[in-house]
Amino acid sequence: MTQSGSSLASPCFRQSLDRTKSTATSVRSVDVGLAPPPSLSCDTLQSVLEINSSQPSPTTSAASSSTLVSIASRKEGQQQLSTTRLLLAHIGWVACSFLGACSNRRFDLSAALTLFLATTDATIVSTILPTITLQFEASQNEYTWVSVVYMLTQTAFQPLYGKLSDLVGRRTVLYTSMLIFTVGSALCGAAQSITMLIASRAIAGVGGGGIVSLVWTITSELVDVQSQAKWSQALSVTWACSAVAGPLLGGLFSVFLNLPICAAAFIVLCFSLRSVQIGSESGTTWSKLWRTFDFLGLILFMGGSSCIVIGLNNATNLRADEATTITLILVGVVVLVSGGVYETRTKRDALFPPIAFRDLTIVLFIIFLHNFAFNAGTFYLALYFQGVNGFTPLEAGLAMLPYSLGSSLASMPTAWFIGYWQKRKMDTSGQKFVTCLGLAIACTGFGLMMLLGTQTPRILQSLFILIAGVGIGMLFHAPYQIFTRALRRRDVASGTSAFFLVRFTGATVGLAVAGAIYQAELTERLPTGISTSNVLQYLDSYPPQGFRPEVLNALALSLKTIWMVCCPFLGVALLISLFMRNLFTEEESGSVTDQEKYAGSMRSSELAPEV
Incomplete structure (x- = not known):
């Protein structure tokens, strides 16, 4: 793993890389939890290791580690459903x-x-x-x-x-x-x-x-x-x-x-x-x-939503312009807005992924x-x-x-x-x-x-x-x-x-x-x-x-x-x-790293740097 530079120059690696590129979709399937197909050999796994070792990003390394654990833990030949x-x-x-x-x-x-x-x-x-x-x-x-x-x-x-x-x-x-x-x-x-x-x-x-x-x-x-x-x-x-x-x-x-x-x-x-x-x-x-x-984000989100729902339901028994109804709805809106601002700044695991x-x-x-x-x-x-x-x-x-x-x-x-x-x-x-x-x-x-x-x-x-x-x-x-x-x-x-x-x-x-x-x-x-x-x-x-x-x-x-x-x-x-963006599905371009997904990249990712 520490000799990634020499590995990239080796003929063995080039052969493995060719096999890896030919099975890009299979590697992609491993990343989402499927068993690797029988054609994914040990040489291919070694090439995946070497490819990921040449990329220093910690996010990419974590993703590749998850991929290898998934590969090792699955049975081969799992049937896909038509x-x-x-x-x-x-x-x-x-x-x-x-x-x-x-x-x-x-x-x-x-x-x-x-x-x-x-x-x-x-x-x-x-x-x-x-x-x-x-x-x-x-x-x-x-x-x-x-x-x-x-x-x-x-x-x-x-x-x-x-x-x-x-x-x-x-x-x-x-x-x-x-x-x-x-x-x-x-x-x-x-x-x-x-x-x-x-x-x-x-x-x-x-x-x-x-x-x-x-x-x-x-x-x-x-x-x-x-x-x-x-x-x-x-x-x-x-x-x-x-x-x-x-x-x-x-x-x-x-x-x-x-x-x-x-x-x-x-x-x-x-x-x-x-x-x-x-x-x-x-x-x-x-x-x-x-x-x-x-937990605070959850309390804010549910508290705000509940205030709005209860306020609207109170309107079925009270007048819609009653002070209780208006107060509950306004408090709910304020709490929800506060929760949204908090979600973008919290250091905890936010309820919504940042990309949302x-x-x-x-x-x-x-x-x-x-x-x-x-x-x-x-x-x-x-x-x-x-x-x-x-x-x-x-x-x-x-x-x-x-x-x-x-x-x-x-x-x-x-x-x-x-x-x-x-x-x-x-x-x-x-x-x-x-x-x-x-x-x-x-x-x-x-x-x-x-x-x-x-x-x-x-x-x-x-x-x-x-x-x-x-x-x-x-x-x-x-x-x-x-x-x-x-x-x-x-x-x-x-x-x-x-x-x-x-x-x-x-x-x-x-x-x-x-x-x-x-x-x-x-x-x-x-x-x-x-x-x-x-x-x-x-x-x-x-x-x-x-x-x-x-x-x-x-x-x-x-x-x-x-x-x-x-x-x-x-x-x-x-x-x-009408303003939604088109995202590439990457089904045939190889595996997309977590880092590229997080950044919202609109280009296809490469399995390895050019050699």
Whole structure:
């Protein structure tokens, strides 16, 4: 190692270097956690050692050490999964989710099942919640909190999952999250009051957040760069399909639904991951976690977000201009801004990788606004079909199929297009195109949804929400790929947690804002003597014909205001998406060092200096 100069001049090294360059993609795959192919010989490993010894950068040396540990610890000949097998596996998990059992699959199926749990639970109450509200005689504030509290707790622990998985292992954190989620789901099914239901949803959210974060983290580590598009595509399809299953299953049988899926996913996970090495040697210890983790940043971020969410939810019971509401929202904004400034200056391990504030800010804004509109749209669209159209929960779930099925189906061809375009151009221009197009379609769809009223024909209802759903579905896949492309390997876990921290925050704030808007508009439009807290009970009791149309019109106009807010938010996201940078994917240029990723280099890296 100390004689790197003479090694570079040796004929043996030149032969090894030629072999190394011919297997550049294979070396790259090792860097993200795959087993080396059988053709990667000891001579090649020696050349990699000599190449890295000639580069004095400590960051590069650390990356190469991680690569060698990964090479030494893997079994040769690990099978990579084809797109066909991934598609078949996802057809399998759909069947498993209904049957409550699963066949002998690998991590593709288990990951899909596990992700299906957490993402479906976020929307499964949308169609059944009006019925639950009637049963428990819940207020409008409690109605909103059933979903908001799940998203809030799902968000709160996101930054910890990455660090804890580095410390105690990916499997341990994933299995623990599944256990917490299962307990919370069981308590939801056994809830005898709206308060118990809200508390149980909070517990389920803690586990659901860990499931989402760990599934994406493990996937990014087990799959090489060339196959990451396929796997990200598969998980994105799962995420979008949960939008289909959530409202529909909520209308069918939401009580205890998650329990058999939890059992099936756990069994398949134990089988598929039993002999797979996950994660890297990070050197994390409990004492180091306590010394270096950004606890203050987490408190500031969650404190600010919670103040805003609570303030917006207070607006559903109080006037929007009440001092308490305004104070909470302003305090939340100030705390969040302070947290952002602190994150850029802290010496601890920041919640967000430094590059997120420099090159990825646009991506974070886009995913925030996307999930703002997606969750608000899904949640209150179900209320439109049940309240305005008078549908049952099952009928509402079926009526929402154009929206949710459009999201699911749109995510598949766009993901395949991204994979195809990425192989041709070797950059993220395909992801940028899909993101811009999806935002344009979603913005158009939500604009058309503003035409939904009490007399809108069913065919137009389906068409408008289909357009919105297609646009929303195109955005499940591309932003995550752009975000992770710029991350250093050692930042994958924390970066993934940061990505979903912003995604879940957008979903939480979206529900809270939509709830405040709905309450304020409904209070202003309802006839005198009718309370917003019992409007659904009022409609369910078949009031005199003279009052019913007025109440239905007030409900439809109040929901229309939500679409009016979502539409310009998506328009803003579209405008800023035009300024996203293209990043080279480096799939055929060799391994990219952590130092070059950190600097946001736009050029291909070289395996070794010219000799």
